[in-house]
Amino acid sequence: MGLTTIDFFVIFLFFLSMIVIGLWSWIKNKTLEDYFVAGGNLPWWLSGISHHVSGYSGAVFVAYAGLAYTHGFSLYIWWAFTIGIAIIASAKIFPVLWVRLRKRYHIQSPLEYLVNRYNLVTQQIMAWSGVILKLFDVAAKWAAIAILLNVFTGIPLIGGILIAGGVSLIYVTFGGLWAVILTDFAQFIVQLVAGIIMFVIVVIHLGGIDSVFTFWERLPEGHSQPFNDPYTVGFALAFLLINFLSYNGGTWNLATRYISSPDERQSAKAAYLSGALYLVWPLILFLPMWAAPLLLPELTDPTQSYGLLTLELLPAGLIGLVLASLFANTMSMTSSDINTISAVITRDILPMLSAKLKKAGISLRIARTTTFSFTLLTIILASQHEHFGGVLGLIVSWFGALVGPVAIPMLLGLLPFFSRCGSAAAITSIVLGFLTFALTRIITIESLALSIALPVLVSTVTYILMGLLNRNKPVPEKVLALLESISIER
Numbered sequence: 001m002g003l004t005t006i007d008f009f010v011i012f013l014f015f016l017s018m019i020v021i022g023l024w025s026w027i028k029n030k031t032l033e034d035y036f037v038a039g040g041n042l043p044w045w046l047s048g049i050s051h052h053v054s055g056y057s058g059a060v061f062v063a064y065a066g067l068a069y070t071h072g073f074s075l076y077i078w079w080a081f082t083i084g085i086a087i088i089a090s091a092k093i094f095p096v097l098w099v100r101l102r103k104r105y106h107i108q109s110p111l112e113y114l115v116n117r118y119n120l121v122t123q124q125i126m127a128w129s130g131v132i133l134k135l136f137d138v139a140a141k142w143a144a145i146a147i148l149l150n151v152f153t154g155i156p157l158i159g160g161i162l163i164a165g166g167v168s169l170i171y172v173t174f175g176g177l178w179a180v181i182l183t184d185f186a187q188f189i190v191q192l193v194a195g196i197i198m199f200v201i202v203v204i205h206l207g208g209i210d211s212v213f214t215f216w217e218r219l220p221e222g223h224s225q226p227f228n229d230p231y232t233v234g235f236a237l238a239f240l241l242i243n244f245l246s247y248n249g250g251t252w253n254l255a256t257r258y259i260s261s262p263d264e265r266q267s268a269k270a271a272y273l274s275g276a277l278y279l280v281w282p283l284i285l286f287l288p289m290w291a292a293p294l295l296l297p298e299l300t301d302p303t304q305s306y307g308l309l310t311l312e313l314l315p316a317g318l319i320g321l322v323l324a325s326l327f328a329n330t331m332s333m334t335s336s337d338i339n340t341i342s343a344v345i346t347r348d349i350l351p352m353l354s355a356k357l358k359k360a361g362i363s364l365r366i367a368r369t370t371t372f373s374f375t376l377l378t379i380i381l382a383s384q385h386e387h388f389g390g391v392l393g394l395i396v397s398w399f400g401a402l403v404g405p406v407a408i409p410m411l412l413g414l415l416p417f418f419s420r421c422g423s424a425a426a427i428t429s430i431v432l433g434f435l436t437f438a439l440t441r442i443i444t445i446e447s448l449a450l451s452i453a454l455p456v457l458v459s460t461v462t463y464i465l466m467g468l469l470n471r472n473k474p475v476p477e478k479v480l481a482l483l484e485s486i487s488i489e490r
Contacts (some may be wrong), residue, residue, distance in 0.1 A: 003153055007320030012433040014190065014324035015167050018183050018331065022171025025179035026099035035176035035367055036343040037260040042181060048273030050184040053191070054336040055083065055247070055278070056329040061289075062144040062305045068289035070303035071231055072223025074218070076195055078236040080282035086244040086431045087275035093488055094248040095267035097414045098258035099488040109347040110255040110340070110410070116482050117413045118423040122354070123148070125427055127348045128250065130406050134341050135374075135381055139335050142382035146331040151307035158383050164327055165334075165379040172335040173371045177260065180335045187328030194318075194325035197283045201313050203290040205295060215291055230448040238453030242404055245456070247274075250407025253340035334378070342371040404456025405433025408463050416483045418467055423424040425466035433459035463488070 003011075029035045042050075067075050101107050105116070111130075140267030155163075171179050206215050216224035227233055250256030258490035261267035292305040296312075299305055310322045346367045409426035412418045437455040445451040 003059065003319060005325070006317040007323070010317060010320030010325070011324050014327065016069040017186060018167055018171050019185065021182045022030075022173075022175035022179040025171075025175030025182060027124060028178050029176050031362065032346075032364065032367060033108060034178065034284065036138075036339070036347075037102065037256065038177045038181060040260060041262055042257070042260040044261065044269040046181055046185060047257045047261055047266070047270035048277075049188050049275040050181050050332075051087075051254055051270060052277040053184045053188045053329070053332040054193075054253055054257070054367055055274075056333060060073055061326050062147050062303045064286075065289045065306040066303035067231075067303075068286055069292045069299065069305045071228045072219060072225070072290055074226060074228040074231040076282055076286060077226045078231050078239045080278050080286075082236060082240040083243045084239060084275045084278035087247050087271050087278065090244070090248050091268045091271035091275065094411065094414070095258040095261070095271045096488050097486050098249055098255050099261045099264055099267040102259045104485045105482075107259065109343040110252045110259065110346050111348045113482065114410070114413070116478050118409070118426050122409070122423045122426045123348060124352060125430060126406055126410065127344050129430065131341055131345060131374075131401070132253075132339055132348070133406065135345060135378055136376040138337050139381035141330045141334045142379060145327060146252060146382070147303065149323070151304050152311065152319070161379055161382045164330060165360070165375065165382070168331045168338070169372060169375040172338050175366050176367075176371075177256065179338050180332075180339050183335065184332045186425070187325075187332045190321070190328045191285075193283075193324045194322045197318055198288050198310070198314070198322060199284050202291055202295070202309070202388075202393055205313065206291060212287070215294060219290070223293070231285070232449055234447065234449035235452065238449045238456075241453065242456060245407035245411055246403050250343065250403055250411055251337075253336040256336075256340045327361075331444060337439070338371060338375050338378070341374055342367060345370045345374065355375045385444045405430045405459040408433070408456070408459045412463060414483075414486070416487060418463070419483055420473065421463055421467035421478060422470060422476075422479075425470070428458040428466060429463040432462050437480050438465040 021436060031039075033039050064075060064079065098110070101113050105113055107113055111123055111127050114126060132234065142161045142165050143157065144165045146155075147161070149160035150157055170184060175182075203212060206212075222228040239490060247254055249258065252333040257270060258267045288309055289306055292299070292302075292309055296305055296308055299308070302458050310319055314322060350366070350370070408429050410422070413421065413426065433455045436458040440454060442449045445454070
């Protein structure tokens with residue numbers, strides 16, 4: 001069974017609504033602050049939903065669907081559960097610090113404060129390395145949604161990449177953060193409706209509501225366990241650390257959600273909402289993927305399980321709705337990333353490359369040009385995703401291992417306890433973290449947990465040790481002033 005005219009019409013309406021929201025948001029953008037941080041007026045519930053939705057992509061329904069098919073419930077533990085715990089545990093720390101940075105230092109990019117915290121060289125190293133990292137990460141999401149579209153329609157991968165990337169390129173370029181936030185909300189509603197419909201239909205096929213608790217007994221051995229090799233306790237702990245860094249601002253677009261909040265209280269409430277959604281919603285969303293071995297036994301390519309389930313179980317119209325929700329997930333994450341990366345390039349990199357821009361300032365036209373150019377590069381890179389280990393390789397291995405070295409000096413640098421960790425500690429921790437990642441690509445490490453965790457562990461230890469070596473040296477006044485002005489004890 002393929003897509004019908006009704007399905008294509010539903011998908012068309014979804015894409016049209018995204019473009020309309022982008023064009024409407026264009027009117028709201030009068031200044032760079034509107035374009036990059038929604039003028040600092042983002043309500044907590046919109047911020048929380050956007051923070052949550054920005055953590056999903058079509059890769060969840062490709063790479064993670066394959067892991068759900070082959071390894072079962074352990075996916076929830078090391079992915080969604082660790083994210084939820086990491087966000088909730090620090091809801092009154094990093095969200096508060098980020099919004100205070102905007103209010104005290106008028107930042108629009110998560111990296112702007114680094115000039116005061118360290119120095120210009122450190123900021124530029126982090127900016128360039130983070131931008132390059134995000135090129136790969138966003139490209140992986142385009143490739144993932146293209147794989148799903150290929151399953152549903154037979155459209156070649158390059159066609160799917162151009163469709164999803166092209167629509168996002170339009171609305172995020174025109175509308176900025178307001179477009180991203182409003183489309184995130186619309187996409188969350190689509191995801192919610194489609195996910196619940198899929199959940200109900202799968203439960204009916206399994207035998208009724210009681211089967212939610214009993215179908216696990218019929219799955220292959222280990223699928224009902226919280227840990228299933230190689231996704232062990234150690235792997236979950238590694239991802240807990242990575243997710244703690246990522247979802248508290250190490251992933252820059254997620255920091256932007258807090259930066260854009262009106263005040264500290266609303267930023268913390270946004271974090272609590274996002275964390276709670278991560279603990280609850282994936283249990284509903286992933287049930288069809290966990291049940292797929294019963295409904296699609298002996299599947300040769302597990303990454304196609306969710307797409308094939310949709311085609312086999314859902315009637316016309318609803319298939320289009322589910323496919324729209326898959327697009328929604330990917331476009332939410334990627335457009336969010338693109339907007340924040342554009343802020344970093346525009347606010348932190350371009351003024352250093354051009355004396356003219358540094359003197360005259362940045363216009364909205366330049367910001368939109370930057371957004372357009374970065375998006376185009378990710379689309380080109382997505383067409384070459386197989387050269388980097390495929391979708392799962394890009395997301396788990398590349399992004400998971402590299403986000404830590406960049407995030408360590410960025411987040412720990414906000415805490416007074418690490419005030420003696422200066423620019424040398426930041427740069428050395430990043431460099432050694434990246435070198436460690438390179439070694440894990442060359443040397444075979446049997447433990448998946450160790451290969452993922454090693455770069456961030458090396459960066460963390462390096463950063464802390466270099467701070468201890470400086471314990472007898474005075475902390476620069478500008479660093480003390482920054483940390484004092486945003487301290488959560490105030």
